[in-house]
Amino acid sequence: xxxxxxxxxxxxxxxxxxxxxxxxxxxxxxxxxxx
Amino acid sequence: xxxxxxxxxxxxxxxxxxxxxxxxxxxxxxxxxxxxxxxxxxxxxxxxxxxxxxxxxxxxxxxxxxxxxxxxxxxxxxxxxxxxxxxxxxxxxxxxxxxxxxxxxxxxxxxxxxxxxxxxxxxxxxxxxxxx
Numbered sequence: 001x002x003x004x005x006x007x008x009x010x011x012x013x014x015x016x017x018x019x020x021x022x023x024x025x026x027x028x029x030x031x032x033x034x035x
Numbered sequence: 036x037x038x039x040x041x042x043x044x045x046x047x048x049x050x051x052x053x054x055x056x057x058x059x060x061x062x063x064x065x066x067x068x069x070x071x072x073x074x075x076x077x078x079x080x081x082x083x084x085x086x087x088x089x090x091x092x093x094x095x096x097x098x099x100x101x102x103x104x105x106x107x108x109x110x111x112x113x114x115x116x117x118x119x120x121x122x123x124x125x126x127x128x129x130x131x132x133x134x135x136x137x138x139x140x141x142x143x144x145x146x147x148x149x150x151x152x153x154x155x156x157x158x159x160x161x162x163x164x165x166x167x
Contacts, residue, residue: 024068024107025135026090027060031036032083032143 036080043072056085067108070140071156087141088161095127095134103128105136105158113140113158120160127166135165 040049040060045068048061058077062068070087077084093107095115103121106112115121127134140156 023093024062024070024089024091027062027068027070027073028088029058029060029073029077030085030087031056031058031077032085033081 036077036082039076039080040073043069043076045069046073067111069111071153074141074156083143084141085143086139087156088137088139089158090135090137090164091158092133092135092165094132095124095130097128105134105138113156116157116159118159120163123163124160133167134163135167136160137162137164 036058037049037051040046040058045062045066046060047063047066050059050061052058060068060073070089074084074087091105091107093105093112096104096106096112098104098112098114103115103117103124104112105115115124124134136158138161139159142159
C-alpha cells in the first residue's frame with residue numbers, strides 16, 4: 001500500500017516538476033522600420 | 036528578419052505583425068534563449084528595436100555586490116532595475132520562491148541613433164504575475 005502511494009507521489013511529482021522550471025516564457029519586441 | 040531570429044538558439048517560433056510593428060518570440064521549452072542575441076540579430080537585419088519585453092519565471096537572488104538579480108536559468112540572470120515593484124521582490128531574495136514576472140529588458144534610448152547592444156540588459160519589472 002505504501003509503495004503504491006509512493007509511486008503515485010513520484011508520478012504526480014514528475015508531471016509538475018517541469019512546469020516549475022525557471023525560464024523565459026515569452027518575448028515581445030516593438031520594432032521600427034520594418035517593411 | 037524572421038529568418039534571422041528563427042536561427043537563434045532557443046527560439047521555437049517567431050510571429051511578425053507588420054501592422055502593429057510587433058514581433059512575438061516563443062522560446063523552446065527546453066532551450067536557453069539570449070535576449071541580447073535577439074536584439075543584435077534584429078539590428079543586423081536592418082530593423083530598429085524600440086522595446087523588448089519578456090514574461091519570465093525565475094528566482095530572485097542577490098549578487099556579490101548586493102544587487103537584486105532575476106535568475107531564469109542556473110547560468111542566466113538579469114540585474115533588476117530598482118522600482119516600486121522590485122522593492123516588493125526583495126523579501127524573496129535567495130529564497131526558493133519561483134516568481135513569474137512581466138518586465139522590460141530593453142528600451143531604445145531617446146535621441147541615440149545606434150544603441151549599444153553589447154551592454155548588459157537590465158530587467159525593469161512591469162508586473163509580478165505569480166509567486167509559487
